[in-house]
Amino acid sequence: MAETGEQGQRANVRVIADDDEAIAVARELAARLAEGAAERDRERRLPREEIEWFSQSGLWGITVPKAYGGAGVSFVTLTEVVKLISAADSSIGQLPQNHFGLVDVITLTGTEEQKRYFFAEVLAGKRFGNGFSEKGTKNVLDLKTRVRRDGDDYVVDGTKFYSTGALFAHFVPVLGLDDERRGWLAYIPQGTAGLTITDDWSGFGQRTTASGTVTLENVRVSASHVLPAYRVSDQPTLNGPVSQIIQAAIDAGIAKAAIDDTLAFVRERARPWVDSGVERASEDPLTVREIGRLYIQLHAAEALLERSAKVLDEIAAQDAVSEDDVARASVAVGEAKVLTTEAALLAGEKLFELAGTQSTLAAHNLDRHWRNARTHTLHDPVRWKYHLVGNYYLNGAKPARHAWN
Structure with missing residues (x-):
């Protein structure tokens, strides 16, 4: 009997083995994505089906380190893959941009347990969106979103914008500051109470990235899903x-x-x-x-x-x-x-x-x-x-x- 739902989706996700395979898969997918790119942009039609093709292709998992089952591709290969997909449809090409950066944050700052968990999720087709930037602040580093420890969990409050990929994501990593103004990333599962994603992106370009608003009201996140993002800049x-x-x-x-x-x-x-x-x-x-x-x-x-x-x-x-x-x-x-x-x-x-x-x-x-x-x-x-x-x-x-x- 064929698998259905979440299990079926995971079963269909390709795990790419090396750089050559990543390039070959990207070329094949790019040809498929290019066919409707102009129409999607004209109609501002969100690429819900296309992003499933993209993640099931295995390309969202190519930077997972080899030690954790991924291809651990070179940066030369990564940039070529992104370039190929973006030439076909740059809105879709932008969607995993933050995802790859967030995989890198896990590699750099995650515990061994966090690495095993999140890398397995990525290889199974899970996508990271983002909740980084805010509008109306002094500059891009002037964040109002707060992350505070509360027992075994963290609690996140704030409002984000330019949240590319969040609407399509399985996890929405949100950047916030603690009382010492250090940055933490909370990888919040889609559907968590208090997490609201609004498709209010009205930019005249990159129309189908859904780079809109993420609102967080007393969002409770397990400590296992929170990483010390400040370390990637402090070190x-x-x-x-x-x-x-x-x-x-x-x-x-x-x-x-x-x-x-x-x-x-x-x-x-x-x-x-x-x-x-x-x-x-x-x-x-x-x-x-x-x-x-x-x-x-x-x-x-x-x-x-x-x-x-x-x-x-x-x-x-x-x-x-x-x-x-x-x-x-x-x-x-x-x-x-x-x-x-x-x-x-x-x-x-x-x-x-x-x-x-x-x-x-x-x-x-x-x-x-x-x-x-x-x-x-x-x-x-x-x-x-x-x-x-x-x-x-x-x-x-x-x-x-x-x-x-």
């Missing part, structure tokens, strides 16, 4: 660069998608300019020049992305991570993030210039690429990446350690 770890490199990979995927659609439209639909003297838009010398520029920008961004992933892999392979290692990783990822941001924005804009007026018609929904790029790249200001890189090389200044560096 030298790669958690910040890991979070950032995934962001950069999403933007690289957006750039690739926009360029692919530009090529298709120019070849199949666009008309040459009247003064060009050519028969097809694809022969217009000025269009050809701009296509060359786009590819140079994309390949440069991808090269720095791969380089930064190799830096992370090299450091992660060491017995210990130093402050200098973290600084080097943050700068390498920052350099990549500058170019992936600029490539995504440029590709989204150039699409219309090269494809022509017809490309602006709503039926094509090609504006989603620029909208997605503009929205996602606002996660943290790229202008500060220039400062981070310059200050490191000129003055030897190490970047601050947090999830945005």
Whole structure:
């Protein structure tokens, strides 16, 4: 008899064995996700079925360490997987971004019991959402959410926004401060009393990420589900660069998608300019020049992305991570993030210039690429990446350690 419900879902989850399999699965899934991407964005239809395909593919479990049954893939592979999925549908590509960072938090700060429990859950298809950021505060680190110990449990109170993936998650990890203003992450099971998730995300880009509000009213969480998040910043770890490199990979995927659609439209639909003297838009010398520029920008961004992933892999392979290692990783990822941001924005804009007026018609929904790029790249200001890189090389200044560096 076939299994049904939760047990059936777990039975169908693939456990990916290695890097090559992860890439192969990502390519296959990306082709499937790309088919309805424009329609989902146009209709703001949440990808409830598609996210099940995604987690059942096993890709949400690829960073689980090998010692706990996962593939423990390299950062080069992780960024390639995220890039492939994001090129197909960047909203879906963004959904596991926090999940991977939260798996890393468990690796870095979890007890042996917590690692065994949560890694088994991830490999069985469970997804982490997030309850990190808050709106209306002084800055991203000015948190109002509180986590306090109460006997054998913790109690969480607060309101979160930009909670990408929370609506689809089995656990909603919420970041809050204790009385000493240290950060704790409470991995709250979906359905816990006092936890409310509202799909009120109205951003013009990344429309189907459901990055809305999480409200917590006297939410009681077992101590076994609470981790000392402050340690990933107080101590030298790669958690910040890991979070950032995934962001950069999403933007690289957006750039690739926009360029692919530009090529298709120019070849199949666009008309040459009247003064060009050519028969097809694809022969217009000025269009050809701009296509060359786009590819140079994309390949440069991808090269720095791969380089930064190799830096992370090299450091992660060491017995210990130093402050200098973290600084080097943050700068390498920052350099990549500058170019992936600029490539995504440029590709989204150039699409219309090269494809022509017809490309602006709503039926094509090609504006989603620029909208997605503009929205996602606002996660943290790229202008500060220039400062981070310059200050490191000129003055030897190490970047601050947090999830945005």
